[in-house]
Amino acid sequence: MFYFDAHCHLQNNRRFEKAKKLGLKYFIVNATNPDNWEEVIQASKVMPEILPCLGVHPWYIDQLPIHWVNILSQYLNKNPNVMIGEIGLDGTKPDLPRQADVFENCLKLAQIYKRPVHIHGHQAWTLIADILACYPQTVCLLHHFNAKDQQIHRFLKFENVYFSLMAVRKSLELLPPERVLVESDSPDKSRRLENVIEVGKKCRGGWKQLDCNFLDFFSYFPDGLPDAPKGLFRW
């Protein structure tokens, strides 16, 4: 058994080392804009437990370099294990049409390079579901998932969607246990990586189930994750 963090961001190495000592084996680290893409790639080269994602967070759609799609495309081409994130929509931030344009550009790259995407959907889950309906093949992780029942039912129809939780709430009991992952979103709001350990214990099936889900999510890696039991992979 191992622990993982399905969604966090770059932070001081000492924090990753501390979390590793507590049993965390993998950290999915999301970049938020082109300014930190290279940093996340480099961090993953130094620490193989860091699984890197490059994307444009909906809060950072201003001041993107003109050729950002090409630059991201080159990174994906050069690094077969790099995923796409953090991307998505935020209903509390301005300019949803521009957010959606950036989001769709990322989804198109995900389709071309066959990479999973890590999605932020704060107060925008309905619109996210509308857009994802056009990308049925793409494996998606819905980060800090907290949608309402009606929206949950809609996402349950998608075959390749995983729900990443920061806390376990009653309304989330609708989620199939084999599609749940857990995350800290650290260091946002001073959250700590090791917070996931307790959240995972409260999920149905506990860490045993979560570990299977995590390996399943990563089945797109040509050689699987290190130490992954053979035969678990669906794709």
Ligand SMILES: [Zn+2]
């Ligand atoms: Zn985040």
